[in-house]
Amino acid sequence: MTRTAGHLLDTLTAKLAPDPDDNPLLPLIAAGTADRATLAVLALEQHLVIASDQRSFARLAQRAATEAPASAAFFRLLADGEAVAAGHLTVFARACGVDEERAAAHEPLPGCQAYPSYVARLALEAAPADAVLALTANFASWGGYCATIARALRHHYDFTDEACAFFDFFAEPSPDLDKSARTAVEEGGEAGRLDERLAQRHGRLLQSYESMFWSTLARL
Template sequence: MTRHSATGLAARARREIADATSQNRFVDLLESGGMPRERLVWLAAEEHRIVSSDRRSFALLAARFPEAPSGELFLGLAQGEGQALTLLSDFAAALGESDENLRNYEPKPFAQVYPAYLAQRAAFGTASEVALAMLANLEEWGAYCSRIAEALCTRYGFRKADVGFFTFFAESPPGFEEQALDVIASGLASGDDPEEAVRAARLLHAYETAFWDALAEGLS
């Protein structure tokens, strides 16, 4: 019954996120072929901060919830963020930017609300909140990454090796959905509030939207 409830909760969160989804101007403009190089540097530098923060957030969650199934899920996510950082360096290098340049970049405040919220939930939230938020938002994020990788190669002359960061995130990690549903079910069984979990999913989506809007600000 609890696993059934977790599946239903995930479906509800996905519906609410789909209803709130609007056009992604940054990705649309990227696909048009007219994205200024400066904005690609913004993308790399903002992601460098986001992935670095998310890696620590998932490591904290693995420490807070070390028992299965939560510990395995969050440890795997932290390791995945580590892989992504390496791939992001390849994209930055193709742009002519070093890791030091990425670290010295001045971030856009609204581009960083997503990792700030994830860090807050990592410190104070439940495992089921984070698992549901990640599960419900992963499909949209993956679709954007797939579109970005394709556009960078076909419209801007990047090699496939340069866009590995985006192709890495274009597909869900093997077994992720089952793991996440197990974490959600376990949390619900122990008394986690399902409304708070859905709220976390909605907020994470809103903050991801703010990220894309910040990258596209001022572009026409």
């Protein structure tokens, strides 16, 4: 079943791989033509995303604790990672000129907050293994985006390593998280609690909402 779990993850990741046009902001940042004001809004919106996702992952871990312990372990890893990322994000926000007053006054952009809203929905009603499969497939594109942004921030915007640490964190492969995801999918499949059709639907919507996040920022 381990091989089957890996096959499911790899297949769905490939199926949901985004088109280049799905992130219109990325080439602007990569070329250094996105202005710093847009980077500041990126930081502000990500702050809200991270806080929401951390709560959602904690809720998923709580729901899965009894019947799907491997999925619960996966979601705990995610929640712990969001806590680390939040600290790095604060440094990135400061480098973009965002202070506490501006952060408190920021009004969220609906197009940027659709993604965490859907993750919160998954936390309420998705089968744990389905959520593991969908989220893992989505993370592949997010990690690639972060690697590109981290390089561009150093090359075009003269950001320090500390200011880029948020994007470095997500760009780095995580063997532990990958292993945990495969174990959780295997567990769900063996218990008959994995619905590939629903997992693909969740993943497709997550990918669409992530595209909406970047498109919203690109229009600023």
